[in-house]
Every structure is written in C-alpha cells, then in structure tokens.
Amino acid sequence: MATRRIQRTEESRRLLVAAAAELFAEKGYRQTSFVDIADKAGISRGSIPWHFGNKLGLLQAVLDDQLHTVLTAFDEQAGDPLDQVMDFIRLPAARLFITLLAEAVEDGSPIREHYARLHAALRQGVQARIPAEALPAGTSAEAFTVLLVGAVIGVHAQWRVAPEAVDLDAVRTLLERMINV
Amino acid sequence: MATRRIQRTEESRRLLVAAAAELFAEKGYRQTSFVDIADKAGISRGSIPWHFGNKLGLLQAVLDDQLHTVLTAFDEQAGDPLDQVMDFIRLPAARLFITLLAEAVEDGSPIREHYARLHAALRQGVQARIPAEALPAGTSAEAFTVLLVGAVIGVHAQWRVAPEAVDLDAVRTLLERMINV
Numbered sequence: 001m002a003t004r005r006i007q008r009t010e011e012s013r014r015l016l017v018a019a020a021a022e023l024f025a026e027k028g029y030r031q032t033s034f035v036d037i038a039d040k041a042g043i044s045r046g047s048i049p050w051h052f053g054n055k056l057g058l059l060q061a062v063l064d065d066q067l068h069t070v071l072t073a074f075d076e077q078a079g080d081p082l083d084q085v086m087d088f089i090r091l092p093a094a095r096l097f098i099t100l101l102a103e104a105v106e107d108g109s110p111i112r113e114h115y116a117r118l119h120a121a122l123r124q125g126v127q128a129r130i131p132a133e134a135l136p137a138g139t140s141a142e143a144f145t146v147l148l149v150g151a152v153i154g155v156h157a158q159w160r161v162a163p164e165a166v167d168l169d170a171v172r173t174l175l176e177r178m179i180n181v
Numbered sequence: 182m183a184t185r186r187i188q189r190t191e192e193s194r195r196l197l198v199a200a201a202a203e204l205f206a207e208k209g210y211r212q213t214s215f216v217d218i219a220d221k222a223g224i225s226r227g228s229i230p231w232h233f234g235n236k237l238g239l240l241q242a243v244l245d246d247q248l249h250t251v252l253t254a255f256d257e258q259a260g261d262p263l264d265q266v267m268d269f270i271r272l273p274a275a276r277l278f279i280t281l282l283a284e285a286v287e288d289g290s291p292i293r294e295h296y297a298r299l300h301a302a303l304r305q306g307v308q309a310r311i312p313a314e315a316l317p318a319g320t321s322a323e324a325f326t327v328l329l330v331g332a333v334i335g336v337h338a339q340w341r342v343a344p345e346a347v348d349l350d351a352v353r354t355l356l357e358r359m360i361n362v
Contacts, residue, residue: 028283095286102209102283105276105341116343123339123346136358143351147332150339150352154331158304160286162297165304170324171331177317 013051013061015041021062025096029059029103029111056110059100063118066096071125081129082179086172089156098157122149134179151175194232194242196222202243206277210240210284210292237291240281244299247277252306262310263360267353270337279338303330315360332356 019041023032034055038045052058073084088094104115127145135144151171159166200222204213215236219226233239254265269275285296308326316325332352340347 026288098286099283101338101342102280105279106207112342116346119339119342120346136355139355139358140348140351143348143355146336146339146347146352147355150335150337151328151332153335153338154333155327155335156331157282157334158300158327158331161282161293161300165297165301166327167321167324170321171327174317174320174324174328177320 012041012043012047015043016048016051016058017061017065020058021065021093021096024059024062025093025099028099029055056114059111060114062096063100063114066093067118067121070122074125074129082172082175085152086168089152089159089168094156095160097153098160119149130179148175148179193222193224193228196224197229197232197239198242198246201239202246202274202277205240205243206274206280209280210236237295240292241295243277244281244295247274248299248302251303255306255310263353263357266333267349270333270340270349275337276341278334279341300330311360329356329359 016037020032020037023036023040027036034045034048037058038048048058052061070085070088073081073088100111100115103109104112123142123145126148127141130141130144130148132141135141155166155168155171159168197218201213201218204217204221208217215226215229218239219229229239233242251266251269254262254269281292281296284290285293287293304323304326307329308322311322311325311329313322316322336347336349336352340349
C-alpha cells in the first residue's frame with residue numbers, strides 16, 4: 001500500500017513537471033497559472049503546493065529536470081556527448097530555455113537566480129569533460145567553458161529562428177575539432 | 182523651411198526608434214503599445230504609422246538600428262571589433278535581443294522572419310572579417326560563423342543572468358586567439 005502511494009505520488013509529480021515545462025515553453029513562466037498546469041497534467045490543483053511549495057519551487061523542479069537531461073549527455077555511458085547535446089537542441093522542450101531567459105533578465109526577476117544556477121551547473125558539467133590539451137594556450141578553462149556553453153546556447157537560438165540557415169551537423173563537427181585537439 | 186522640416190522628421194523618427202528599443206527591451210514587443218512609445222518619445226501617436234507603417238515596421242527599424250551599431254564594430258576604422266562587440270554586450274539596450282528572441286521563437290510569431298534576417302546579417306558581417314587561415318581544417322566558414330555568432334549570443338546570455346560568473350575580458354582573449362590563428 002505504502003509503495004503504491006509513493007508510486008502514485010511520484011507519478012503525479014512527474015506529470016506536473018512535464019506539464020509545467022510545456023506550458024512555460026509555450027506561454028512563459030509568468031503567464032502560466034497553477035490551474036493551467038493542473039488541467040494539463042490532469043491532477044488536482046491543490047497538489048502543486050504540496051509537491052513544490054510554490055510556483056518558483058515548481059520552476060526549480062522543471063529546470064533541475066532539464067539540467068538532468070543535459071548532464072546525462074556527459075555521462076560516459078550515454079554515447080557521444082556532442083550528439084546528445086545536438087539532439088537536445090532539437091527537442092521541442094528545449095525552447096523553454098529561450099522563453100525563460102527573457103524573463104530571467106527582467107529587472108528584479110524572481111527566476112534569475114534559478115537560471116544562474118542552471119548555467120553554472122551546465123558550465124560545471126562541460127568543464128569536467130574538457131581535456132586540458134584542448135585549451136588554447138594562455139586561456140583559462142573557465143573562459144573556454146563559458147564560450148562552449150555560450151556557443152551551444154547561441155547556435156540553438158539561431159537554429160530555432162531559422163533552421164534552414166543553420167547546419168547543426170557542421171557545427172557539431174567544428175565543436176568536436178575544438179574539443180578533441 | 183523644407184530642410185528644417187526634414188530635420189524635425191528625422192529627429193522624431195530617431196526618438197521613436199530609441200523609445201521603442203527601450204520599451205521592447207523592458208516589456209517585450211507584444212506588450213508595448215503605440216501609446217507607450219509615443220508617450221516615451223514625447224511625439225504624437227499618429228506619427229508612428231506615418232513613419233513606420235505598422236508596429237512590425239517599427240520593430241524592423243529598431244532591429245536595423247541595432248544591427249547597424251553591431252556592424253559598425255566590424256568597420257576597419259572602428260578600432261578592435263572584439264572590443265566593440267564586448268562593449269555592445271554590456272549596453273543596457275542589448276537586453277532587447279534576449280527579450281525579442283523569446284517572442285521570435287513562439288509558434289506563428291510575426292517577428293520571427295525579422296529576427297532571422299538580423300541573425301543572417303550578423304553572420305554575414307562576421308564572416309566577411311574571418312581570415313581563411315582561422316578555419317579549423319575540414320570545417321566550413323559557415324559553421325565557424327554560426328559558432329562565433331552563437332558564442333557571442335550565448336556568452337551575453339550567461340553574463341546578463343550572472344555577470345559575476347562570466348569574465349568577458351577572458352572570453353574576449355579566447356575569441357581573439359580563435360580568430361587570429
């Protein structure tokens with residue numbers, strides 16, 4: 001009985017995070033209400049505070065979930081990390097990062113620090129996988145990581161606006177050459 | 182008389198573009214009305230259609246204006262282009278690119294094609310200044326340009342969310358080493 005209740009609880013949490021991720025990507029964080037999320041997930045609205053405290057708690061769960069997906073790409077077992085990252089960019093859900101960024105940079109945005117933590121975790125994940133030999137002479141691992149994470153963010157932006165103008169496979173090849181010197 | 186009228190017309194156009202750029206960066210494109218823009222510029226609301234046709238025409242004027250500022254950085258006379266680009270990132274007005282991007286990637290967004298044109302012009306401007314020797318062997322100039330423009334977009338994003346975590350000077354040094362091989 002206890003096990004079944006835990007399963008149901010975890011399942012409803014998972015459904016709420018998935019619904020919130022879709023709605024945040026579609027309408028933004030601010031414009032999305034608990035009612036929207038509960039309706040989409042098919043779960044009672046009252047369970048959101050129970051799981052996540054408040055809307056920022058739910059956002060953090062969504063970002064953690066996305067981050068987990070990206071960082072899994074850097075696991076040794078997951079296959080080529082660059083392929084994983086390029087596949088991630090192509091997911092409809094990845095649009096979330098662009099939508100939320102606009103809100104994160106607003107003055108006094110409550111989601112800025114959550115976003116800063118996400119970027120920091122991404123940089124940490126990438127930096128752990130960069131061989132020291134890949135660094136151009138006289139540059140720091142930190143700068144190289146900011147540049148690589150930045151390149152992925154900015155290539156994603158260009159591709160999402162005009163997919164026909166951005167050859168993701170060619171960019172992948174170039175990134176590979178930059179990292180595997 | 183005619184000359185004075187032209188001056189006044191150009192001045193009012195300039196004021197409207199500046200006011201729109203600020204408001205789009207602050208509130209987004211969709212949330213900004215002609216009334217907001219006219220009030221901020223101190224110019225009658227009726228002159229907006231006269232100058233720009235409609236709101237998309239005004240957006241195009243704003244993007245052209247920003248593009249002009251960025252591309253000026255690549256003029257031989259303007260000093261080091263990397264310094265110019267890094268200075269541009271630091272301008273409060275550069276936030277506009279992040280705010281508008283979120284709207285440009287929405288389904289059926291009217292501003293997507295304007296944004297695509299902006300990115301294409303940026304890539305063209307950068308590509309014209311990249312020496313052939315800078316290209317890593319076996320990679321195309323197109324991919325290298327997408328990556329460089331992407332890096333600037335994504336470094337800007339990370340810096341705006343958490344300026345204390347991103348050393349723009351170190352990134353500048355790294356970009357310089359990548360271009361001046």
